[in-house]
Amino acid sequence: xxxxxxxxxxxxxxxxxxxxxxxxxxxxxxxxxxxxxxxxxxxxxxxxxxxxxxxxxxxxxxxxxxxxxxxxxxxxxxxxxxxxxxxxxxxxxxxxxxxxxxxxxxxxxxxxxxxxxxxxxxxxxxxxxxxxxxxxxxxxxxxxxxxxxxxxxxxxxxxxxxxxxxxxxxxxxxxxxxxxxxxxxxxxxxxx
Numbered sequence: 184x185x186x187x188x189x190x191x192x193x194x195x196x197x198x199x200x201x202x203x204x205x206x207x208x209x210x211x212x213x214x215x216x217x218x219x220x221x222x223x224x225x226x227x228x229x230x231x232x233x234x235x236x237x238x239x240x241x242x243x244x245x246x247x248x249x250x251x252x253x254x255x256x257x258x259x260x261x262x263x264x265x266x267x268x269x270x271x272x273x274x275x276x277x278x279x280x281x282x283x284x285x286x287x288x289x290x291x292x293x294x295x296x297x298x299x300x301x302x303x304x305x306x307x308x309x310x311x312x313x314x315x316x317x318x319x320x321x322x323x324x325x326x327x328x329x330x331x332x333x334x335x336x337x338x339x340x341x342x343x344x345x346x347x348x349x350x351x352x353x354x355x356x357x358x359x360x361x362x363x364x365x366x367x368x369x370x371x372x373x374x375x
Contacts, residue, residue, distance in 0.1 A: 201282075202274050204289040207298040210235075210261060220252055222262045223292075224273045228370040231308035235263065235295055243269045244365060248280040263288035263295075315364045320345050 205213075213219040214237055223230055223238040230240040241251065243264070254260035262270040262277075267290055274285040288294065296302060309315075327341030352358035364370060 199275075199278060201278055201284050202271070203284060203286045205261065205286055206289055207295040207300055210263075210288055210295070211298075211300050213261075218258060219286075220254070220258055220260050221288075222251060222260060222270075222273070224262055224264045224269050225292075226312060226365045226370065228309045228312055228365065229265065231305045232311060233292070233302045233304045233308075235292060236301060236303050238263065241273075243273050244362070246273050246276060248276050248282075251277060254282065254285075259284075259286055261286045261288055264291045266293055267291045309369050312361050312364060312370065315370075316358060316361050319360060319364065320349060 210219065210221070214221065214235075221235060221238040223234055223240050224243040224246060225240070226242050226244060227240060230238075230242075234240070239252075241247075251260065260277075262273050262285065264270040264273075267287060270287050270291065274287050277285045290297070292302065323345045324342045327338050327343075327345070330338035331342065348359060352360070
């Protein structure tokens, strides 16, 4: 029996040599030495919940490359998110605006925590956006089912609509409900 190698899809960092990645321990050393600026591109509610000490929040949903502090060879800019994909998207926006090089934290804050490095947590932070989506979607499905059973069968379409939205979110990695919830007042602009 022969095995056929599975072709690897190159990541963005492999496609563009101007996009560099560093690991959590290297970032920690640079932060301790004051050699780096760290931008967290997660949403404000995620940032409020937990963050790498010293990180500046510039959410990807409102990311403006012209507002990012200038990176210098003496003090480069590092971008991070939860797992690394949103910070790569923000990095690509900077590269498109002419930045000569952008550094991304490989694996995001999850890699930082896996290395058992410290995070700052806020006691009054809202619950995570994912939990908010789960509560809202579950409530709408339950409501649609109950109303469809006891009031009118047409309400079952509410449950079907939410289910279709969740399937779409899973396929496209874009959750409309999460985008909507991220704009709610309790998830925006918290003073930390």
